[in-house]
Amino acid sequence: MRIVVDEQPIEYAEGDSVAVAIVRADQHPQHGGALCLAGDCGNCCAEIDGVAFTRTCLTAARPGLRVNRHPAVGAPPLHPDPPVNPVASPNHVASTVQRERADVVVIGAGESGTAAASAARAEGRAVTVLAGELGHDVVGVYPGPLVIVRLADGDMLHVHAHDVVIATGAAELHPVCDGNMLRGIFTAGAAEKLSATGVDLGMVATVELEQLRSIEGSDGHVTGVVTADGTSTPCHSLIVTSRHTSPRDLLARMVSDPHVHAAGAAGAHFELPPCPTTGVVCACSKVTVDDLQMVWDKGFQHLELIKRASLCGTGTCQGGACMPHLRAFVTAKSGQAAAPFTGRPASRQLTIGEAAADMHLDPFRRTALHDEHIALGARMDRFGGWWRPWNYGDYLDEYWAVREGVSLGDVSTLGKMIVSGPDVVEALERIYPTTIHDIRPGRSRYVLLLNERGHLIDDGMVCRETSVDGTDRFVLTFTSGGASFAEAWIRDWIESWGLDVHVLDRTLALSAINVTGPLASELLRRVGLDEPPRFLQHVHADVAGVPCHVLRLSFTGEASFELHHPRIHSVELWQALMAAGSDLGVRPHGLQALFALRLEKGHVIVGMDTEMDSTPRRLNMDWAVKLDKPNFIGRTALLRTADLDDRRRLFGMTMDGPAPVEGAPIWVDGQIVGHVTSSFHSPGLGKTVMLGWQKHTPFADTVTIDDRPALVTHPPFYDAEGARARA
Amino acid sequence: MRAPDALIGLRVVAKPAALDAVAAPDGRPKTWTMLRIAPDDAIVTGTATLTVDDPFAIVEPEYAFVHWRLTTAEFDGIKRHIEWPLPAPGVLGQGLIAGVAAKVVIASDHVLLIVSASLADELMDRLW
Amino acid sequence: MNEFVETLLELTWHEPKSSYDVVIIGGGGHGLATAYYLATRHGITNVAVIEADYIGSGNSGRNTTIIRANYGIPESIRFYNHSVDLYRNLEAETGCRIMHANKGLIWMAHTESGMRAERSRVQLNNACGVETVLVDPIEIKRLCPQVDLTGGGRYPVLGASFHVPGSTARHDRVVWAYAQGAMHRGVHVLQGTSVTGLLRDGDRVVGVKTSRGDISAGIVMSAVGGDVSTIAAHAGLRLPVRTHPLQAFVTNGYAQGLGPIVSSTDLLCYVSQTARGQMLIGHEFERESSYSRQSSFQFLQSCSLKMAYLLPFVRNLKILRQWTGRCDISADFSPIMGFTGVEGLVITTGWGTWGFKGIPAGGEQMAELIATGRTPDLIAPFALSRFAADHPMADQGSTGTR
């Protein structure tokens, strides 16, 4: 059985780890340095099957396994992409996660771990023991507590525990002296493991760490050892023993949670080794005692500063091998006991792919008409968490269909909410800056939603339902992107006011199709809506046999009917409208056309034309605010700022020639005063129309954009009297 | 995996006490199933009408959800995507499944997995 | 190994005095840079910087080191652009190696609204003299061949803005460069000393109470990062600032291979490769405000997945370490610099998740404000009084990549 190390086959024996196999061949997994074979140092790390920094002592040898040693100088190479399935999300190719719950997780199956486990079991608690011997590589302990484990087969295990006992014991010390980066140096524990597996270490010398002066070598391999008394002993392999140990407490130091405890040696007080005088202290970052001395002499005299300046302890083993020596150094220099530095995950390193295993990001929603759009050739785009048609080929064709004929828009993503209850009018009066009580049943009103600072956060319609049995009920709408926020916002306020109001979010239950254009009424008549509602009215009626809530409004500037209907009937309604309107030239429009259409009307889109601090005044929307109402969210702020000098305002602008890019700066007298928020070269109007901010006073009547003059005008740019919308 | 079925039912928002009374009609046999989403909010399946003792109750047909009726073995196959403690049999459990908000009801021989219709494709992609 | 420390760095420590002309609370980048510029630009050296732990122990030693000026409002672009310029010369000026590397920054868009934001950024940046260009997917691939333009099939890349001056510098070396420059000129830096209160004479602040005794001061500046609310409270000030944790992680070191800094608006995550070859990765701050510095696995999971969508090669890289900082997030996502309305107390705060790049300009401008008693034009828009006037410097969309 062979593994391949740097393209050379190496024989291994049953049960060998990769490191043992390499040592068996009288080689070193790196280019030198003491080996512990216990996962505590970084000296055995190599690239295994394309993953560098893998501890070979913790990886079982298997036939054909490919090992590449890290280069002696410099870092291991970055490999180009691992194979990707271009349509699968990346987590589909990563390892998977198993999840468990336990009353107690004990990490470590040594004496103290076993004792802790049986004590917990005696109390009747469910115990999970995690240990290297059992194939568990514990990566980290997180608040929760949550214990993250990599399993031998590459899968991950996440254990949610009530209590965690860290009984990881103590690690052996690595020698720090001249020659400590040679090949052929082992801790006592490593030597024991090697002899148990029958590895021949050749001529061996065994020296206590405290007695070690230097290690001699040639060609990078140990040839002898010099002890404190000056005796030199020739050897092929050096075994370093020590009466000192170092607690394996990284897991315990990485989380402060009263349910995580260290037990046994991992939590015990221990004595620091003697202060090192020569040699490499931190093998991972190749930091010598001289380096430590140098940073010390330069005034870096705090353990964290020394670590950061020298990089000692910042490598793969996270201080596992070097921390006791570093602390001994600082303690000797400063005369004060140096505490270990902060423990940070991860303890045993995991790959980014392993961390991402079985993880998912926010899902994207689809409307019931998703497949219809695709079939019609739509380019889908994500907007406000939904997939929406951006256009169906040519957005100007769609624009003309709305202006001259009739067109369908999928507005299922609009927020929709039913509210009812004895206090419903009071609640809505407090939520919205507009008056609500005087909205007559069957009518609707455009409303702004403000926050406490008087800044616009959303807009929509308030529709009052015709009361059946004397109880009041309203349907509220919100923007697609703002719907879920608005729902939580409204519920929170109603709850904090203690008002008696029921709230039902209908956003996901009801789809909506906007039928818009001069021929919209005609199309609706053809599918059974004999009396389409008039502007700002709303009715409940069957359209093409589908029960609809029909809202008459206008965002596009033409007569528009929003058909809110059961999601399950969406496709049937859409197809009926498309069929009934085929001779009228009906065609769907996407967001791109919609944005252009509404811009001609000067309608703002919250978040696109508005900014975080947009008050109604800044948007020229004071008409939608009734400051004489006793109370509504944002009123106090608006009253306070009403008297302040205001230097920000959204204006409409027109210019000849092509539309400037949205975001283009607006100049006045060689100064940037703001930027264009929306722009469109209107084929209908024969000029470019825009919205944009001026944030300097006095506000200018003409401005410069793209080195061209633009005229500040009041929108709407199209059908200023609204005759078409009301038609 | 097969496509999900629409979850047909009523959505009821009403005073908690009124919902409690519907949930346990005195004496009369119950012909419907109530999934209590919140104290004042429930999905009721198995009936087209419902009388609720709250004049302001909102009772509307529900179209937002789809569901799969999974065999216990099928459910075992997706359990690893659920990080939260599973609900007791018959009790509605809600939480993220593979990052998608979903609901489960565990019965003796099957499990109902319920998700917003708008997210059904995403969930299928992620689970199967 | 330590060729970087060798370059002139030497910290000289002093015994504290009981009185200074200027006392700066907080030995992070902003506090130390202010001290440095007070000494070098204005000859004011009777200054103490008081640091509760060790210098750079706050966010200045925990950040992901991105330096850029591609902001979304002219006031910010001008300020950060000045800082980018100062960074460029910092090594020459201080003689310290800060490992400044100009790599360019790719800011990718995956949706039409994302593209709109990047187009707009490009327009405004160039109008303010900052070089940011719109690049198409082919150009992105040329700048960074590792990018998966399909975004794992989920986040297809439609285009990006490429910010030419985008850079990184080693964070703690920036802190030390300012510290040593200030200390050499006689500024006292007192580590392991916490400020526990403010000395008042009537309404005026006249010094600080510390864990090592009272220290009087002609003027006190607070530069304490995420702990700002506590210090402000001592002066009876309430600030529109909340503290949110921000996490980051780093992989082991690999051979150089990732050219530019890569980030994504949609995924709100970003990566750069350090001089040691590590991938330094971060994402947005935690929504819940808190003073916690605990790291979460949830962050590591989602940030890892996001990176894997953008740059599939990272999947096989080993995560070395993750950590958390506490960020002072202001109500409008812009910094707050200058006078506070309380005599004797000036402040620099609201640096949130984006304040490393602002250290040189922030320090320079605050030094000028302290030395002259007047607010320099460059930072006038960032005065605390903007909130009362309802003139916030709102620019949330630009904080995404730190």
Ligand SMILES: Cc1cc2nc3c(=O)[nH]c(=O)nc-3n(C[C@H](O)[C@H](O)[C@H](O)COP(=O)(O)OP(=O)(O)OC[C@H]3O[C@@H](n4cnc5c(N)ncnc54)[C@H](O)[C@@H]3O)c2cc1C
């Ligand atoms: C993970 C992360 C990534 C980031 N990435 C970037 C990035 O890529 N680019 C970027 O520009 N910005 C980034 N930032 C933000 C940036 O790090 C900070 O905005 C910046 O370092 C702030 O510097 P400061 O001097 O104001 O604060 P800090 O560096 O936090 O310094 C404040 C100091 O005050 C001390 N202090 C606090 N209270 C007291 C007291 N009572 N007495 C005495 N001393 C006290 C603290 O110990 C601390 O040392 C990031 C932040 C984090 C956390």
Ligand code: FES
């Ligand atoms: S030899 Fe593998 S970790 Fe020490």
